Amino acid sequence: MCVRESDFETPERLRVRITDADHARWEIPASIIPRPPPHSPEVIKLPPNYPSQIPNLSPPDSDLEFTVLSNHPFAFTISRRSSNETLFNISPSEPNSRTGIVFKDQYLEISSQIPTNAALYGLGEHTKDTLRLVPNDAFTMWNADIGTFNLNLNLYGSHPFYMDVRFPATGKDSPMAHGVLLMNSNGMDVEYGGSFVKYRVVGGVLDFYFFAGPLPENVVQQYTELVGRPAPMPYWSFGFHQCRYGYKNVSDLEGVVARYAKARIPLEVMWTDIDYMDAYKDFTLNPINFPANRMRQFVDNLHKNGQKYIVIIDPGINVNDTYATYQRGNVADVWVKQGGKPYLAQVWPGPVYFPDFFNPAASPYWQKEISEFHLTLPFDGLWIDMNEVSNFCSGTLCSLPPPGSLCPRPDAYTACCLVCSDENANALDKPPYDINNSGNNRPLGNKTLPASAMHHGNIPEYDAHNLYGLLESKATHDALANITNKRPFVLSRSTFIGSGTHTAHWTGDNAATWPDLARSVPAILSFGLFGVPMVGADICGFNGNTNEELCNRWIQLGAFYPFSRDHSDINSIRQELYLWDSVTRSAREALGLRYRLLPHFYTLMYEAHTKGTPIARPLFFSFPNDTTTYNISSQFMLGRGLMVSPVLTQGATSVQAYFPVGTWFNLFDMKSAPITVTTGQQVVLNTPLEKTNVHLREGNVLVMQESRMTTEEVRTSGFTIVVAVGTEEAKGELYIDDGKRMEMGGEGDGWSFVRFYGGFVGGGVVRVRSEVEKGGFASGQGLVIKKVVFPGLGDGMNPKTLSLIVEGKGMDLNGAGASLNNGVAEINGLSLLIGKEFDLRMNMEQKILIN
Numbered sequence: 001m002c003v004r005e006s007d008f009e010t011p012e013r014l015r016v017r018i019t020d021a022d023h024a025r026w027e028i029p030a031s032i033i034p035r036p037p038p039h040s041p042e043v044i045k046l047p048p049n050y051p052s053q054i055p056n057l058s059p060p061d062s063d064l065e066f067t068v069l070s071n072h073p074f075a076f077t078i079s080r081r082s083s084n085e086t087l088f089n090i091s092p093s094e095p096n097s098r099t100g101i102v103f104k105d106q107y108l109e110i111s112s113q114i115p116t117n118a119a120l121y122g123l124g125e126h127t128k129d130t131l132r133l134v135p136n137d138a139f140t141m142w143n144a145d146i147g148t149f150n151l152n153l154n155l156y157g158s159h160p161f162y163m164d165v166r167f168p169a170t171g172k173d174s175p176m177a178h179g180v181l182l183m184n185s186n187g188m189d190v191e192y193g194g195s196f197v198k199y200r201v202v203g204g205v206l207d208f209y210f211f212a213g214p215l216p217e218n219v220v221q222q223y224t225e226l227v228g229r230p231a232p233m234p235y236w237s238f239g240f241h242q243c244r245y246g247y248k249n250v251s252d253l254e255g256v257v258a259r260y261a262k263a264r265i266p267l268e269v270m271w272t273d274i275d276y277m278d279a280y281k282d283f284t285l286n287p288i289n290f291p292a293n294r295m296r297q298f299v300d301n302l303h304k305n306g307q308k309y310i311v312i313i314d315p316g317i318n319v320n321d322t323y324a325t326y327q328r329g330n331v332a333d334v335w336v337k338q339g340g341k342p343y344l345a346q347v348w349p350g351p352v353y354f355p356d357f358f359n360p361a362a363s364p365y366w367q368k369e370i371s372e373f374h375l376t377l378p379f380d381g382l383w384i385d386m387n388e389v390s391n392f393c394s395g396t397l398c399s400l401p402p403p404g405s406l407c408p409r410p411d412a413y414t415a416c417c418l419v420c421s422d423e424n425a426n427a428l429d430k431p432p433y434d435i436n437n438s439g440n441n442r443p444l445g446n447k448t449l450p451a452s453a454m455h456h457g458n459i460p461e462y463d464a465h466n467l468y469g470l471l472e473s474k475a476t477h478d479a480l481a482n483i484t485n486k487r488p489f490v491l492s493r494s495t496f497i498g499s500g501t502h503t504a505h506w507t508g509d510n511a512a513t514w515p516d517l518a519r520s521v522p523a524i525l526s527f528g529l530f531g532v533p534m535v536g537a538d539i540c541g542f543n544g545n546t547n548e549e550l551c552n553r554w555i556q557l558g559a560f561y562p563f564s565r566d567h568s569d570i571n572s573i574r575q576e577l578y579l580w581d582s583v584t585r586s587a588r589e590a591l592g593l594r595y596r597l598l599p600h601f602y603t604l605m606y607e608a609h610t611k612g613t614p615i616a617r618p619l620f621f622s623f624p625n626d627t628t629t630y631n632i633s634s635q636f637m638l639g640r641g642l643m644v645s646p647v648l649t650q651g652a653t654s655v656q657a658y659f660p661v662g663t664w665f666n667l668f669d670m671k672s673a674p675i676t677v678t679t680g681q682q683v684v685l686n687t688p689l690e691k692t693n694v695h696l697r698e699g700n701v702l703v704m705q706e707s708r709m710t711t712e713e714v715r716t717s718g719f720t721i722v723v724a725v726g727t728e729e730a731k732g733e734l735y736i737d738d739g740k741r742m743e744m745g746g747e748g749d750g751w752s753f754v755r756f757y758g759g760f761v762g763g764g765v766v767r768v769r770s771e772v773e774k775g776g777f778a779s780g781q782g783l784v785i786k787k788v789v790f791p792g793l794g795d796g797m798n799p800k801t802l803s804l805i806v807e808g809k810g811m812d813l814n815g816a817g818a819s820l821n822n823g824v825a826e827i828n829g830l831s832l833l834i835g836k837e838f839d840l841r842m843n844m845e846q847k848i849l850i851n
Contacts, residue, residue: 012064090110120192158497164177241563399418509543512546734756802842
């Protein structure tokens with residue numbers, strides 16, 4: 001007998017849970033994704049006199065209405081009270097309807113009718129051409145080591161969450177958004193048919209959460225309130241990162257750093273892939289090419305230059321009796337098991353065991369290994385890869401090859417050379433329903449752990465598979481926090497619901513192709529919806545050979561990913577940004593603007609951490625009333641009012657960009673003619689090879705600093721306040737701390753937050769003023785505003801006088817002056833402490849024209 005619970009956990013969040021009343025079933029433990037416990041269950045049976053309809057069960061303060069219907073004991077609808085719009089409906093209206101519910105041991109199915117005017121986003125991780133979901137598409141969720149260059153396949157992460165944005169059928173003039181999450185870690189296929197959404201799941205329960213919105217940003221806020229707010233990232237992580245699989249030795253690394261400096265391209269972080277390891281074993285250094293003394297000196301020099309260093313680690317621990325990490329893992333008994341023994345797999349170092357992060361002993365073990373290695377090499381962050389988990393072999397039982405065999409073979413590291421079979425395979429390894437794993441219904445255990453492998457607590461891999469990357473991310477994040485007592489930076493390939501609370505993400509193994517460049521935009525925007533705002537794609541492409549034009553256009557886009565890193569494969573040509581003169585110039589310009597925008601990026605990180613709002617956002621977040629934005633996958637917003645419009649096609653020297661209503665200013669050249677549209681429209685932007693497009697919309701205050709070679713240098717430079725004058729009051733925010741304290745905001749005085757307001761106030765006066773919270777930190781750092789810029793004033797007026805009030809007192813401007821050129825006014829020579837509230841006004845006079 002099934003049981004159904006409905007629970008309005010908040011006015012904006014409804015939980016509907018359908019499970020088995022008689023038998024315990026797998027559910028994601030609250031210890032992994034903390035959430036409120038369910039209330040007392042309501043058991044539903046279908047009696048002979050089942051009522052025609054049970055009234056809705058919604059509290060008066062919620063816009064969501066939950067109604068149980070008569071045609072099935074578990075038929076229900078979720079609707080919106082304010083618009084009378086049905087949001088989720090599993091009531092079959094016809095005998096052959098695609099909606100309904102099936103609940104069996106290893107197969108669950110549930111379907112909902114969806115109006116065809118709904119715009120859906122989410123259901124990842126998959127590589128798609130568009131951000132908006134396309135009808136008749138399917139989404140498999142089973143974490144797998146499948147490269148991002150593969151279209152429409154299940155990739156490294158599973159996120160059974162979608163956002164639905166639509167104009168209500170009642171004719172309301174404002175759209176409304178809501179979100180739907182299926183809290184389930186089992187393998188599943190989700191089909192979007194345009195008029196329905198169908199889930200086919202191989203286990204667990206049907207545990208749905210509905211988020212009321214009604215704005216897109218509200219939905220993400222409500223979603224991350226449940227699954228966890230994004231982890232704060234250290235300030236330095238917003239700089240530019242360089243990596244390659246295939247760096248040969250320490251001298252190679254030193255040469256890369258030196259050539260970036262010579263080219264005057266900002267470089268914040270150097271990374272090394274598995275090359276640095278001794279025979280690809282975690283927590284080791286190759287004694288010939290990357291000896292400890294040379295590596296430590298290299299990292300010390302980076303730190304002296306204000307730069308950072310990150311290394312990769314994989315979960316597979318080499319089965320090797322001379323390897324201390326393996327020995328300690330045996331003593332702690334932390335491995336994933338099969339038949340009571342550690343499961344033998346193969347990855348880069350050869351035969352491996354995998355730590356079982358369900359085991360309470362695994363996190364202390366993992367922290368011990370990280371700590372020991374950190375004493376040898378003081379890295380600044382960790383990159384955790386291959387954690388789906390990836391296994392070069394398939395089989396329920398594997399053993400070492402005969403004596404004398406090489407494993408792995410030196411000429412084919414990814415080829416399985418263990419002796420594997422499906423001995424003792426059971427119903428978990430061969431479920432009655434095959435999800436579309438890898439696009440061709442491959443077994444669940446294909447190139448990963450077998451579904452029948454067991455985790456601590458008698459938890460089968462069948463249920464826990466998609467959680468591995470999340471659990472390793474948490475263990476790694478917590479270990480770094482404890483070891484360094486600083487805000488950790490972790491980058492994980494595999495993700496799940498709630499991963500953003502512990503880690504950043506890159507989109508994995510893409511290819512150096514133009515389609516991969518274009519598809520990176522919907523990929524990073526999707527992860528913002530999933531609560532993982534610190535995300536980027538490998539700039540210039542990972543697999544295959546890039547070229548000058550492609551790398552040019554990719555850095556112009558990648559400079560504005562939240563996480564910006566160049567990364568290439570060992571079998572591809574080198575692609576550091578200094579290798580082509582034109583790419584060098586593009587990198588200087590694009591990264592130069594990125595570094596000027598670091599205060600903006602960092603403030604967006606604070607907003608993401610406290611509210612869940614993405615850093616990179618679809619245009620419809622800022623313009624939900626404009627339905628054209630629902631279909632845009634080639635542009636994005638950084639915050640509320642900054643729009644990036646990159647070149648994404650080969651040979652193009654212009655961009656057909658969509659501009660929502662308003663006046664937009666070119667951030668690379670604010671004195672150029674602004675773009676003003678009274679209704680949203682396509683605009684052709686001239687974009688020669690070494691240029692890109694970033695525009696600031698009227699009504700926004702943008703805080704910038706000066707471009708430097710490292711974020712450490714940027715932090716102490718003067719601020720510029722850009723007040724984009726328009727028909728509405730301009731607003732903006734700034735968050736400041738030391739960039740490394742564990743929390744952003746919160747208790748203590750180690751941070752400052754400033755709100756800015758500006759624009760015309762009547763009588764020919766334009767102003768900018770601030771409101772400051774906890775200004776002591778910023779003032780104590782001596783951080784000052786040196787310039788204020790007002791684009792959008794027009795050429796019919798001249799600056800006349802300036803006045804300044806600081807914390808209620810009139811102040812001298814000490815030689816500051818104002819000028820106006822091409823409609824842009826600049827006030828230079830300022831020295832305003834950003835931690836003190838001020839009101840700066842500029843009185844304008846009409847120009848006198850002489851014929």
